[in-house]
Amino acid sequence: MKFAGGKVGAVVSLVIVTVVLLFVADYILLFEGFLTESAVFIAQTLFRTAALSCLAFGGIKIAVD
Numbered sequence: 317m318k319f320a321g322g323k324v325g326a327v328v329s330l331v332i333v334t335v336v337l338l339f340v341a342d343y344i345l346l347f348e349g350f351l352t353e354s355a356v357f358i359a360q361t362l363f364r365t366a367a368l369s370c371l372a373f374g375g376i377k378i379a380v381d
Contacts, residue, residue, distance in 0.1 A: 323378055323381070326374070330370070330374040330375065330378070331371075333367075333374075334370055334371045337367035337370065338364065338367045340363050341359075341364045341367065342360075344356055344359045344360050344363065347359075
C-alpha cells in the first residue's frame with residue numbers, strides 16, 4: 317500500500333504489519349483441535365515475537381532516517 321508522506325506512510329505500514337501478525341497469533345487457537353497445546357503455544361509465541369520485533373526494528377529504522 318502507498319500512503320502520502322514518507323515517515324507517516326512507513327509508520328502506518330509498520331502498524332498494519334504488527335496488527336496482522338498479532339491477529340494471526342490470536343487465531344492460531346482455531347487449530348487447537350489439530351495441534352497439541354504446546355504447539356499452539358509455540359506458534360502464538362513466535363507470531364507475537366515476530367510482531368514485536370517488526371515493530372521494534374521498524375521503529376528504529378524510521379527513527380534513524
